[in-house]
Amino acid sequence: MFHPPLLFTLSRHFLRRHHHHRRLSTLSHTLSHPIYTIWSANTGLGKTLVSAGIAAASVASPPSKLVYIKPLQTGYPLDSDAAFVYRKIPQILHRRNPNFTLTASNQTLNVSIPAAKVKIGDNFSDSRNGFGEFGFCEERKVGEGVGEGSELICKTIYAWNEAISPHLASEREGAFVGDEEVLVLLKKCLEIGVGSEGQGSVLSLVETAGGVASPGSSGSLQCDLYRPFRLPSVLVGDGKLGGISGTISAYESLTIRGYDVVAIVLEDHGLENEVPLLSYLRNRVPVLVLPSIPKDPLDNLMEWYDESQTVFDSLKGIMLSSYEKQMYRLHEMPKKAQEIFWWPFTQHKLVPQEKVTVIDSRCGENFAVHKVKDHDYITQMFDACASWWTQGPNAALQIKLAREMGYTAARYGHVMFPENVYEPALQCAELLLQGVGKGWASRVFFSDNGSTAIEIALKMAFRKFLADNKLLMDLPHYNTDESNIELKVVALNGSYHGDTLGAMDAQAPSPYTGFLQQPWYTGRGVFLDPPFISMCDGVWKIAVPKKMHYEDVILEDTSFNSRDQVFNRSRDDSKLASIYSTYISQELLPSSGSRKFSYAGALIIEPVIQGAGGMLMVDPLFQRILVKECKNRKIPVIFDEVFTGYWRLGVESAAELLFCQPDISCFAKLLTGGMIPLAATLATNDVFESFVGDSKLSALLHGHSYSAHAVGCATACNSIKWFKDSQTNPNLVPGQNLLRELWDAELVRKISFHPAVQRVVSLGTLFALELKVEDNDAGYASLSGTALLLKLREDGIYMRPLGNVVYMMCGPCTSHRVCLQMLEKLYKQLDKQEKIQTAHDYDHDQRLPIA
């Protein structure tokens, strides 16, 4: 934002490289034994001494196994924390018990050429990306004790020669490693302990380099780099003058990235830094104090380790008991959830305990899910439901939004909106009007969710209608419920606008609106049959409803070889356009016979895609004509963009795809990037003016406590800007406010030919297909997708059924490659299932209005 006139221009600016996962994540890590990351508030605070102390405490009672991992090591081979641990543990243990038996190994996996040359001389050359696959390994066995001994395994994954930060060493030594490669190798190392739990205790330690936010090789901060694993943490604090501040700040950098710190340990410098630290932590996290570390480099530290033994024993105890608590909780959670949650849209009787998914965290588009198969582990799954169609951020944006939420909550908390102004609300309104409201909207009304945004939109539209049609004569006179006017909405069959009564009343009757669900429901609409369009056998085809004199339709008007043709405005001149127009005009004729004067007071549509109705694409030509016909009749037009808005369909506002503008538009879900609730109803100045008057009674008397709440607005601001900035969103087509095609066109086409597939739709972040089903299995109660979805869940893709419609939804920044991999997995599973099996053991996943 701020570009000061720096006189001494910095020689290099490097914009953060995009470190988000370009491949469908297959990361997972075991929970078969405790694994901890050792972080430090700064360099030189004794992180490796602490690792060695914990390691010694852990292997002291055989049989036990300790895996020590140093992913990034600089200053190698002179500095090698793994070598220090490898050398020191036998010394410590031997001193305590000369008969102690220990098998130890130390291995370095990848070494930069300069570091390798120092270690083994000039003849080393075998390299990849500037690294040699080094395979250096030393092993020893100490002690001659009876029975099984303990085992110490030390691994250095990447090493550089210069004793500087890894990002600098990488640059200077020409040896870079990407974040994902580090994580894949780290994942392998974490598996070392698996399977040996039966033979004694196992503990793995991952020691980071430098401070918590020191850059790794790629330039990613280490606290960001390791975030996908979100391992529990021990923080080595600073006992020196100024160390309270550094320790607290490092702790905060970890917590604001979602890490759990189970203990802080620091060296005593006589300042009792632990006292204010404990006060800050409200005694919720233990702070342990180590005796002063000898300054003499020749000191072998044996006496220091003797003095520190009780501290490390305590620390080990804390780490183990925290692990046990975590495991206990993970296992009890599904049962407790089943006992006390009341899930929306869920028949609880049909969700057995083993079907409950325990979500430990998320990182960008991926869930981290607890599973048990042989042993406990945490695995990543792509959240292809986009967490109820809201999810947008990649890992980098998630962390940024988290920080901004913290900032905003600390700066504003929640402040009252009416008659007030504060930066996040103002900026959010500005961004809405400059973006999705550009060219038509002039006012923003905030609320909490899609359903409230719709209720507000309806109130706005009705007033506008009454004003435009001179039905408001004397306000107080009409201020009763005894009007002889009946207002209806014009809406499309199969549409969905929310679950509060006003939003329900704007929908056509369905099992979801029936007496059983809401006895007060009365469908207050003129419900039209829209023509749907989808790809079948490689061709986009319109299904024209019977009512539209189907025989008149010319074939070339209803099938298209490309999606672009479907959206082409030249279709306005087609025969089909006039058929649509005629149909709409007939339906909008005033109805007679009612004891009241009945008017169509508003049009409400989901532009292009009816989401909850089954990911049905409505012919955009039909919607455009419908809007035009309503505007001609002074019927205010509402676009329900709760689902379609903010890049869901590849454009910021789906109205862009229709080439026409509403009077009122509703946004929610992706508005905040999919992080927290916020909704906005945008309106034209004409709509607003119909509420302006001398009396408060003519104002819009609707509001929610958290209207324009600061945290929601700030999150929306950051997310809106992120998605439309090509520096942060690699999917933006340069120079256009448009996402590149995310779903591989060839593969989509191929899928549309598959014998099991009825139709396919892909647009923006959405891919959906409808499975062919037997006639008696179609529609609402269909179960066909379930078997397929369960298979894809095993494949690392979290999906939910929408009857016989299967959909995948990614974020606006998700890479094309991830989408491709998901489609490939889907195609593979489709092929495996020669005939779709109806899964009778899982029969509750029927078609959902919100899936």
Added chain:
Amino acid sequence: MFHPPLLFTLSRHFLRRHHHHRRLSTLSHTLSHPIYTIWSANTGLGKTLVSAGIAAASVASPPSKLVYIKPLQTGYPLDSDAAFVYRKIPQILHRRNPNFTLTASNQTLNVSIPAAKVKIGDNFSDSRNGFGEFGFCEERKVGEGVGEGSELICKTIYAWNEAISPHLASEREGAFVGDEEVLVLLKKCLEIGVGSEGQGSVLSLVETAGGVASPGSSGSLQCDLYRPFRLPSVLVGDGKLGGISGTISAYESLTIRGYDVVAIVLEDHGLENEVPLLSYLRNRVPVLVLPSIPKDPLDNLMEWYDESQTVFDSLKGIMLSSYEKQMYRLHEMPKKAQEIFWWPFTQHKLVPQEKVTVIDSRCGENFAVHKVKDHDYITQMFDACASWWTQGPNAALQIKLAREMGYTAARYGHVMFPENVYEPALQCAELLLQGVGKGWASRVFFSDNGSTAIEIALKMAFRKFLADNKLLMDLPHYNTDESNIELKVVALNGSYHGDTLGAMDAQAPSPYTGFLQQPWYTGRGVFLDPPFISMCDGVWKIAVPKKMHYEDVILEDTSFNSRDQVFNRSRDDSKLASIYSTYISQELLPSSGSRKFSYAGALIIEPVIQGAGGMLMVDPLFQRILVKECKNRKIPVIFDEVFTGYWRLGVESAAELLFCQPDISCFAKLLTGGMIPLAATLATNDVFESFVGDSKLSALLHGHSYSAHAVGCATACNSIKWFKDSQTNPNLVPGQNLLRELWDAELVRKISFHPAVQRVVSLGTLFALELKVEDNDAGYASLSGTALLLKLREDGIYMRPLGNVVYMMCGPCTSHRVCLQMLEKLYKQLDKQEKIQTAHDYDHDQRLPIA
């Protein structure tokens, strides 16, 4: 939470003292000129060198004034950063221009006894809290230039002798200073530059001690201590190895407390730390690099300052331009707000631009508001509307919740709820059931706001009613809207349950529900007249509605000397109780004449206080009997605790005041401590069971995308725990789940006698009074409170009108003393206004359903 078996027990644990404001805040600070805080990532990074560099750049072009303030100085008098600046600036400027004219002064205000003795010897003894009012001052004038010179004013506010952290020095030297005293003196020092802007540029610098999170004298971290001013900041970073991490962490500690950092400046150590820092900051915050600082303590730094001149000139430029941008924005905000916001419940025509309040931030219960009077300034106002009745946190809780929101967003973002479980949702449900749901509720259904929680509650209640009354025979058969059953709610006149259509339909007709506002409204209720109770002339009196055979009521049944008597269960045996019972039975007789079978399918009440209706207290005896009568008739009972819940009325659940339990209960607002939207509908197992069946169709098919969103749930968990823990909430009555009396009983009684006052209610965090008005001024359109409220706003209390009802709402942790001061101000204003003036220039503040 975690109490490890530490072998070496820490000798002292001090729990954080309660640093929240015990007095009504009068803090304000000027915006007449730029004021910056200079923070540092650690000690010894050259913070004072930077201050002096900025100071020199600033005063270099006369006439200008530089105010340098060091609030906390240790190591005094040997170390004195103020003295360094005082000495160094003349040197630097004289070197550049021998004719430079500068008047400089250096003053130390309060000095600990040991420090004072070093400075002026043993004869010093005049002390307060271990400090001497020192008044040490030195002055000088340099240069003989023509015209007005520049001015340098250096102030040290508190000084200690030992060169350690202020909290330790305070302890060792027996010289403590509370946070509020520091702020009050700092506020004075910030005013030094005011009024002299006309004579040239003015800049104030506040230099902190140590790192950003180093403790001050009281033990409060400095980043928390100075938070009420939230001054814009410059961060001195660390250019050394490991310094990237420390700088980023310090930056994050500042931002997660709501500070704005306008620039980072660091010393060059040849590691190019600025490159990864700029990458992290995405170039949004400039990072400036200073030449390496000479290590020789005898170096006079003159050459270094020469080399650094361009950097400090840039830095000064950044600081000034950022200030100008801030001022520009503050001034344009009201206009922009008026142009693009659509405020809820607001007749825009009646809000002139000058009435728009610009809220710059909040700190605990106080807003920081931008005002202009002679010059621009930011002043604190107590948020007595509790930001639309949601606000709870004090400053410490706000910061804690902000951090937890950051953590939760980073860990989970938003994850899908149905069939899933994650820690925040589970813990929140557990806390709800163990707290407000204890003894009756077994299930939690999450949604987004009070209105949706009510819509869900109604759906639950109706189903339960149908099931209990054998009206559900064959589900699919009833799954239409053609039922011949009509369901109504039983509700109280004047109640309010939300603005979505279902919630509106459960309310009695009013201007807010009329055709003009929502043409679809039909009051679907049996609306009863409740007996209201309030204090008049020192006595609590019940106004028994006419319909209840008023002549039968015994006087002693309707007036009470204390509120406790009102809530006493012995009243169940009174004559009045049977009158209530008879009235209710009559009203619940089935109505006839309808073409459908009409049933009362649910009771819905706001327990004890009807908030939006005008802070009306309903006789708790009446509500208890109403609940009993409904339960006898198998009519499910809904408590709408959206307003009353979570300590608003001094207890966690207002149901405790009624001594009876509902079948369904709704919570929102204070559930998250008043930070972000979240709502919960709690239900008994019987209610839940009426939705359990073999078919998904019998499940509750209602949901919102952000159901049980992680950030909301985690915020609720932290807030619920904070308010009911006596370690964090000083207002808890020991051993009871009850807030102490917050509103001074004597003063409340006195106010009830005031001739202008009709009635008074005080309960929990709520104080309300109704003003006496002429008959034609009463009720909905009343304006009487406005003049009073405007006066109280000038007195630092932010209030909104509710017709002729004036209310103040505090948080559950607000101190009794703050409440007392507010009541005193109110009483004073009441007295001043002999006759309540109706303010015709501000006539839009009529009675609001939500004020």
